[in-house]
Amino acid sequence: MSGTTLWAAVIAASLGCYLLKLAGLSVPAAWVQQPWVARVVDFVPAALLAALVAVQAATRGNELVLDGRLVGLAVAALALALRAPFIVVLVLAGAAGALVHVLAAAVS
Amino acid sequence: MSSPARSPDRAAILRDAIGLGLAVGLYGAAFGAAAVAAGLTVWQAMTLSLLMFTGASQFALVGVLGAGGSALAAVGSALLLGTRNTVYGVRLIPVLRPRGVLRRLAAGHWVIDETTALSLAAPDRRLAWLAFLTGGATIYLTWNAMTVVGAVGAAALGGTTRAALDAVVPAAFLALLWPRLRRSFPEAAVQRRVALGGAVVALVLTPFVPAGVQVIAAVVAVGLAGPPRTTARPTASEEMA
Numbered sequence: 001m002s003g004t005t006l007w008a009a010v011i012a013a014s015l016g017c018y019l020l021k022l023a024g025l026s027v028p029a030a031w032v033q034q035p036w037v038a039r040v041v042d043f044v045p046a047a048l049l050a051a052l053v054a055v056q057a058a059t060r061g062n063e064l065v066l067d068g069r070l071v072g073l074a075v076a077a078l079a080l081a082l083r084a085p086f087i088v089v090l091v092l093a094g095a096a097g098a099l100v101h102v103l104a105a106a107v108s
Numbered sequence: 109m110s111s112p113a114r115s116p117d118r119a120a121i122l123r124d125a126i127g128l129g130l131a132v133g134l135y136g137a138a139f140g141a142a143a144v145a146a147g148l149t150v151w152q153a154m155t156l157s158l159l160m161f162t163g164a165s166q167f168a169l170v171g172v173l174g175a176g177g178s179a180l181a182a183v184g185s186a187l188l189l190g191t192r193n194t195v196y197g198v199r200l201i202p203v204l205r206p207r208g209v210l211r212r213l214a215a216g217h218w219v220i221d222e223t224t225a226l227s228l229a230a231p232d233r234r235l236a237w238l239a240f241l242t243g244g245a246t247i248y249l250t251w252n253a254m255t256v257v258g259a260v261g262a263a264a265l266g267g268t269t270r271a272a273l274d275a276v277v278p279a280a281f282l283a284l285l286w287p288r289l290r291r292s293f294p295e296a297a298v299q300r301r302v303a304l305g306g307a308v309v310a311l312v313l314t315p316f317v318p319a320g321v322q323v324i325a326a327v328v329a330v331g332l333a334g335p336p337r338t339t340a341r342p343t344a345s346e347e348m349a
Contacts (some may be wrong), residue, residue, distance in 0.1 A: 047330050048188055
């Protein structure tokens with residue numbers, strides 16, 4: 001992807017996200033408080049974030065890939081379940097991913 | 109929600125807003141690193157934190173780009189996650205009662221998860237503004253500073269540290285998702301069902317659609333939430349009673 005396309009995506013998405021924020025302070029509340037609209041907005045983050053977790057942990061391009069990222073994710077889930085602070089979760093996940101990378105290099 | 113009998117004073121509002129702001133702002137380092145790992149420049153990572161300034165959307169944009177997705181798919185997923193802030197704005201109007209176009213234009217940029225939570229917890233309009241502005245400023249400054257740290261740091265990494273970073277990105281998304289799956293979150297069981305559905309849809313579609321499109325397609329999992337519940341939520345006065 002060219003630098004210009006990347007910049008266009010960065011600027012367009014930033015502007016769009018700002019307008020979405022501003023819309024909340026500007027549109028009549030009744031529009032956003034429709035039960036169906038509220039229902040969708042309540043659940044979009046769960047669907048999208050879970051999809052991103054799956055895609056980031058287990059795919060590369062169009063392929064499903066199992067590697068250290070999945071081990072890191074499992075470690076992160078365990079740390080989150082034990083209510084570890086956010087930064088600890090990330091450090092543990094990163095350490096697990098690096099460990100798998102080093103072990104895989106040692107084996108091959 | 110805290111007891112309405114004892115309203116927190118100015119000092120408590122400042123302490124909460126700055127404390128939360130610093131903790132959340134540190135997360136900016138993870139974003140900066142993820143952006144560079146996805147192929148963005150340090151300048152592009154900084155621009156996103158300055159101009160977009162809404163964490164989940166920023167992560168989604170670089171996540172889709174990093175997965176090889178098109179610019180359109182990346183922008184689309186960022187905007188879908190950004191719709192949440194529209195609802196926050198609606199909730200903030202009665203609390204902040206912003207007057208004038210300029211104040212709305214300026215305040216709009218800082219309408220995010222954390223500033224909304226801080227403002228809604230404040231007992232009156234003046235303290236709500238204090239919470240909104242203090243929390244917003246703390247997060248904005250820390251988030252942007254840490255984005256630079258993360259982006260510059262990641263740009264200087266080698267093979268093993270890149271593998272570490274690869275594992276950090278999905279963990280960061282999981283950390284964003286996690287509070288919604290906890291039992292204390294409204295309709296946590298339904299949130300879990302929708303999350304599982306979203307992950308399955310994305311993985312099943314991965315071999316067949318252009319990279320990134322499977323993330324946007326995962327919004328169909330929202331259908332698993334079913335229709336809105338007909339019972340009305342208790343109003344503020346009922347909660348106080």
